[in-house]
Amino acid sequence: MRIPTDRSLRTWIRDLIKGNQLYRFYKTDEWRGLRADILEEHHNECQRCKARGKYSRATVVHHVMEVKARPDLALSRTYIDSQGMVCVQLEPLCFACHNEVHERFGGFASTKQPLTEERW
Numbered sequence: 588m589r590i591p592t593d594r595s596l597r598t599w600i601r602d603l604i605k606g607n608q609l610y611r612f613y614k615t616d617e618w619r620g621l622r623a624d625i626l627e628e629h630h631n632e633c634q635r636c637k638a639r640g641k642y643s644r645a646t647v648v649h650h651v652m653e654v655k656a657r658p659d660l661a662l663s664r665t666y667i668d669s670q671g672m673v674c675v676q677l678e679p680l681c682f683a684c685h686n687e688v689h690e691r692f693g694g695f696a697s698t699k700q701p702l703t704e705e706r707w
Contacts, residue, residue: 588611601658617662622648625677626648626679635684636681645680646682647681648680649677
């Protein structure tokens, strides 16, 4: 499946969001190719686990600026933040870290404290 060329990426994605069909974006050749490139460039390593000193296989490429909020960045590797800094937009993550980022399935954000000091 290819992204339609008759309108902008932003307009197409917004239409998908309105129709609750954003999944169609993730099936496009453009996204699948970019996803494969990002994973390969990072040796299929979860970047959050790597920053913590451990290895986990990345299975997801996470949009730092969510597609629903910034459809113009859906196929961008980087973005410019409010201070003019170039930031990573697409981050390879393992399933657990992706759930942590989105605070779902019992994962909690890295800013939250553990329930107890025990870690076993």
